[in-house]
Amino acid sequence: DAKTTQPPSMDCAEGRAANLPCNHSTISGNEYVYWYRQIHSQGPQYIIHGLKNNETNEMASLIITEDRKSSTLILPHATLRDTAVYYCIVRTSGTYKYIFGTGTRLKVLA
Amino acid sequence: DVKVTQSSRYLVKRTGEKVFLECVQDMDHENMFWYRQDPGLGLRLIYFSYDVKMKEKGDIPEGYSVSREKKERFSLILESASTNQTSMYLCASPPDRANTEAFFGQGTRLTVV
Numbered sequence: 606d607a608k609t610t611q612p613p614s615m616d617c618a619e620g621r622a623a624n625l626p627c628n629h630s631t632i633s634g635n636e637y638v639y640w641y642r643q644i645h646s647q648g649p650q651y652i653i654h655g656l657k658n659n660e661t662n663e664m665a666s667l668i669i670t671e672d673r674k675s676s677t678l679i680l681p682h683a684t685l686r687d688t689a690v691y692y693c694i695v696r697t698s699g700t701y702k703y704i705f706g707t708g709t710r711l712k713v714l715a
Numbered sequence: 716d717v718k719v720t721q722s723s724r725y726l727v728k729r730t731g732e733k734v735f736l737e738c739v740q741d742m743d744h745e746n747m748f749w750y751r752q753d754p755g756l757g758l759r760l761i762y763f764s765y766d767v768k769m770k771e772k773g774d775i776p777e778g779y780s781v782s783r784e785k786k787e788r789f790s791l792i793l794e795s796a797s798t799n800q801t802s803m804y805l806c807a808s809p810p811d812r813a814n815t816e817a818f819f820g821q822g823t824r825l826t827v828v
Contacts, residue, residue, distance in 0.1 A: 639816065641819075646803075646822070646824070647821055647822065648719075648805055648807075648819035648820050648821045648822050649758075649805070649807075649819045650819070651816035651817070651818070654816060692757070692758075702748075702760065702763065702773075703748070703758075703760075703807070703809065703817060704760075705750070705757045705758035705759075706757050707755065707756065707757040708757060
């Protein structure tokens with residue numbers, strides 16, 4: 606199974622871009638990269654996903670390297686409400702299983 | 716706009732009790748999953764189901780069982796609750812296609828005393 610590694614914590618100033626990295630060096634060709642976040646005591650919330658092209662939606666942008674071994678989630682203008690644990694997940698091929706790591710705890714500072 | 720609902724936000728049970736955690740989804744998905752979440756360990760998969768009456772073990776099934784009698788409902792059962800099963804339990808319903816998102820319930824925080 607492909608697994609991901611993320612830094613355990615990051616800080617970001619309010620209003621600045623938050624760039625959260627993720628390594629997934631064993632990813633297979635048909636596996637998607639997903640990002641979720643979890644605010645304290647709530648269920649994970651979907652942010653964005655992609656296969657190999659960069660993606661953007663109203664919440665964030667996802668940049669995937671050409672070799673697909675790593676990706677970066679970008680929150681363009683972080684707010685205090687973006688303080689959460691962010692999970693980078695690779696969808697296991699052949700099943701619909703999500704394998705979660707321990708995520709990155711992002712703290713947005715006023 | 717509720718998609719995945721877990722029956723309780725907080726539960727306190729005694730050691731040895733049989734505990735039922737219920738999850739309902741309204742998206743007509745075939746897939747439903749149960750995770751537990753513990754500090755420093757992330758989310759770990761307990762059981763999942765691809766269809767009614769079908770179930771498969773995840774990474775940590777010991778001490779748990781599941782029931783999927785109807786498509787929309789997936790129950791997690793602790794046959795004899797123990798204190799090491801104190802945790803946050805999360806139900807998820809991934810879509811049937813590989814390139815759309817999964818929806819999670821709000822979580823059930825279970826304390827076994």
